Amino acid sequence: MSSLSGSPDEQQTGLAVKVDNLSITYRTTFERKPTLRQALIRFGRGQRSVREVHALQDLTFTVPVGTAMGIVGANGAGKSTLMRAVAGILPPTQGSIEVWGKASTLLALGVGFNKELSGRENIILGGLAAGLSRKEVEERADEVAEWTEIGDFIEMPMRTYSSGMSARVAFSVAVHMKPDILMVDEALSTGDARFRAKANDKMAELRSSARAMFLVSHGLNSIKEMCTAAIWLDKGRLMMEGDPESVVEEYKKFTKVKKSAATEDDV
Template sequence: MKVEELSITYKTSFERKPTLKQALIRFGRGQRAVKEVKALRDVSFEVPTGTAMGIIGANGAGKSTLMRAMAGILPPSSGTIEVWGRASTLLALGVGFNKDLTGRENIILGGLAAGLSRKEVEEQADDVAEWTELGDFIDMPMRTYSSGMSARLGFSVAVHMKPDILMIDEALSTGDAHFREKANAKMAELRESARAMFLVSHGLGSIKEMCTEAIWLDKGKLMMRGEPEEVVDAYMKFLKVKKSATTTEDI
C-alpha cells in the first residue's frame, strides 16, 4: 500500500447562538455555521507486504480518518492511495451488520460484501461461526448481542475473509482474555502469510507487541514512523507521560 500526500478536509456545521436582535429577526431560530476540519495534512508513507503497521495518536489525530481513506470509505481531498490486494476492514465494531439478522446470516453478508463468492462464503460460514465461540447466540438476532459479542463476530468475519490487507480500529480492546489471545494468534498467522495489517489502538502495549512498524499522527500530520518501541517512546515523551503498565494501555 502506498499513501502519497494524502489530505482530507471535511466540513461540519453547528448551531451558532444568535444575538437578541438576530433572534427577533429570525423568530428565535439559530444560525447554521460551517467549519472546515483538516483531518489529514499531506500524509505520505509506503507499506511493504508483510508489514504490521500500528497507528497511534491522541483523539482527533486523524487515525480513524486515515483508516477509512485507505479502506476506500472516505475520498481524499487531495493526494493518492494505492492498495495492492483485497482489504478487509473492521473499522467500527458492528458497523455494516443488520441487527435484525442472526450472527450466521451476518457472516454470509459480510463475506459477500468482502467480495467472496456465495460458494466461498458458505464453505467458511460454519468455521467462522465456530471460531466466534458464541454458541447458540450465533443463530439469534444480533440485536440480542452485547457489544463484546458483536465485536467477536466482526473480528471473526474480518480475519476469515482471506484478506491481503487487514485494517482494525480498536477491535482488540473488547472481549475476554481468552478471546484476545485467540485474536492475537490469528493476527500472527495473518502476518506470517505475508499479508499487511493496520492496527489503530490506544493500547500502546498492543502496538509494541503486535506490530513491526508504527506511525504517529498528531492533528492530521505524520509526526514519526519507525520501530514501534521508538515511536511509542517519542509519543509518550511528547505527551510528558510517565511510563507505566497503566499508561501504556490507557493513553
C-alpha cells in the same frame, strides 16, 4: 487518486501501500446559538455555521509487503480517517494513495451490521461485503460462528448482543475473510484476556499470509508486540515513522503519559 492495483513495475518494488502527500479536508456544519434578536428574526432557529476540518495533512509514507503497521495517536488525530482512505472509502482531497491488493472493509467493529439480523446472517453479509461469493461465505460461516465463542446467541438478532459480543462477531468476520491487506481498528480490546490472546494469535497467523496489516489501537502493548513498524499521527500530521518501540516511547513522551499498567495494556 487511489488505485487498487499497481503496474507490474510498481508491484516489483515490493510495496503494499504507498501514500504520497495525502490530505483530506471536509466541511461540516454546526449549530451556533443565536442572540435573542436573531432568535426572534429566525423564529428561534439556530444559525448554521460551516467549519472546514483538516483531517489529514500532507502525509507521505510507504508500507512494504509483509509489514504490520501500527498507528498511534490521540482521539481526533486522523487514525480512522487514514484507514478509511486506504480502504478506498474516503477519497483524497490532495495527493494519492496506491494500494496493491484488496483491503478489508470492516474497520470500526460492527459498522455495517444489521442489528435486526442474527449473528450468522451478519457473518454472511460481512463476507459478501468483503467480496467473497455466496458459496465461499457459506462454507466459512460455521467456522467463523464457532470462533466467536458466543454459543446459541449466533442465531439470535444482534440487537440482543452486548457490545463485546457484537465486537467478537465483527472481528471474527474480519480475520476469516483473508483480505490481502488486513485493517483492524481497536479490535484487540474486545473480550476477556483469553479471547484477546486468541485474537493476538489469529492476527499473528494473518501477518504471515496478508500482504500487509494495519492496526489502530490505544493499547500500546498491542502495537509493540504485534507490529513491525509504526506511525504516530497528531491533528492529521505525521509526527514520526519508525520501529514500534521507538514510536510508542516518543508518543508517550509527547503526551506526558507515564509508564503504567493503564497505558501499556489494551483498554
